[in-house]
Amino acid sequence: MLAAAIRYSPQVRLLLATTFVLTLARAITLPYLVVYLAQNFSLDISGIGLMIGGALIVASLLSLYGGYLIDTLRSYTVIIASTLVFTGAFITAVVSRELSLFFISLVLINLALAVVDIAAKAGFCALLPLDERSEVFSIKYTLSNVAYAVGPFVGVALILLDDHLPFLVSALLGLVMCLLYRRWGERSARANLDNGPQTGFLSVGGQLLKDRRLICFTLGGALSAVVFGQFTAYLSQYLVVTSSASEAARYISYLVATNAVTVIALQYVIGRRISSRQLMPWLLAGMALFLAGLLGFSLAQSLLAWCLAMLVFTLGEIIVIPAEYMFIDSIAPEHLRGVYYGAQNLSNLGAALGPVICGFALAHLVPVATFYLLIGSVCLAALFYYLGAKGNNGTTA
Structure with a gap:
């Protein structure tokens, strides 16, 4: 993978490095965020979930407007501004004593990361030919998983030194990337506005609503994200209900490790083979693996069975995420790539809803019904993917 990344132009490598470092900075604060909110703002577990989930939803x-800015301004300007906001938001989070200000900081951290992510995707499409994009999308996703695997360990080590260090180090990483991008980022790159009218954001939003393929794929992505977006949350909920808190913690640690190792080991190997001309077969394969994984979870009676089911489940994740990127790339007009990727980012709404839906199922239905609801979500996602791909020459076999 590293050898493949070295082949790319300096601008592609800089975009990969920027998204990796900012994702790492975000991951560093993850293990302490719940504790920090409980200790400093006296929130209960439901209030903490509302804060974190609400910030992600907002x-x-x-981020849809962030994508619009990427289409109308220089990517250089947007990335510099986003990294500065990212840095300032972490500093504000440290000094804030008001819960509302801390919530705004969380929103800005997630927003800045999302905008840089969208800018990177649009940049890859502008800098690379079509047949090389699936490979770079896979590299980017692998690096993101490496960041989320390493970041929490760094955060735990920093907490032992000082309570505020995770936030300060994350702010420092954001500032470093801002300075590096200011020095080496491509200043001349500007949205190609000659391909379409310079319309306002509301007019662009109207155009998006008329694109049936985008709407179907956004809905499919949201329904998929219900399943894989925060799987650790609903699996923890299920295991706590069906066993004990200590047993749930032990199982989840193995499942997270299985997921991380599988993604890091196989994402690039599989993702680079996803063809833009055969996206629907790939997506259906990913959906089938999700179904098999969820059925495995519903039947698992031992740690080994849980880990095997997680392995199958993760293979579905490895396929679906880059395939979604490739589909949006295939339907987005050149002058609206940013806002199309911003629309795809709305799938995070599904990730935020996943634990809520599963919590309801665990409270009012038999525990195993959780997985049947998730299987239903996968089936609906596959249907919307099919409807979105139908009639698109770049995705049908």
Whole structure:
């Protein structure tokens, strides 16, 4: 994978490095965020979930406008501004004593990361030919998983030194990437506005609503994200209900490790083979693996069975995420790539809803019904993917 990344132009490598470092900075604060909110703002577990989930939802909605800015301004300007906001938000989070200000900081952190992510995707499409994009999308996703695997360990080590260090180090990483991008980022790159009219955001939103393929794929992505977006949350909920808190913690640690190792080991190997001309077969294969994994979870009676089911489940994740990127790339007009990727980012709404839906199922139905609801979500996602791909020459076999 590293050898493949070295082949790319300096601008592609810089985009990969920027998304990796900012994702790492975000991951560093993850293990302490729940504790920090409980200790400093006296929130209970439901209040903490509302804060973290609410910040993600608001940021996902606002990222649609971030995508519009990427289409109308220089990517250089947007990335510099986003990394500065990212840095400032972490510093504000440290000094804030008001819960509302801390919530705004969380929104800005998630928003800035989402906007840089969208800018990177649009940049890859502008800098690379079509047949090389699946490979770079896979590299980016693998690096993101490496960041989320390493970041929490760094955060735990920093907490032992000082309570505020995770936030300060994350702010420092954001500032470093801002300075590096200011020095080596491509300043001349500008959205190609000659391909379409320079319309306002509301007009662009109207165009998006008329694109049936985008709407279907956004809905499919949201329904898929219900399943894989925060799987650790609903699996923890299920295991706590069906066993004990200590047993749930032990199982989840093995399942997270299985997921991380599988993604890091196989994402690039599988993802680079996803063809833009055969996206629907790939997506259906990913959906089938999700179904098999969820059935495995519903039947698992031992740790080994859980880990095997997680392995199958993760293979579905490895396929679906880059395939979604490739589909949006295939339907997005050149002058609207940013806002199309911003629309795809709305799938995070599904990730935020997953634990809520599963919590309801665990409270009012038999525990195993959780997985049957998730299987239903996968089937609906596959249907919307099919409807979105139908009639698109780049995705049908």
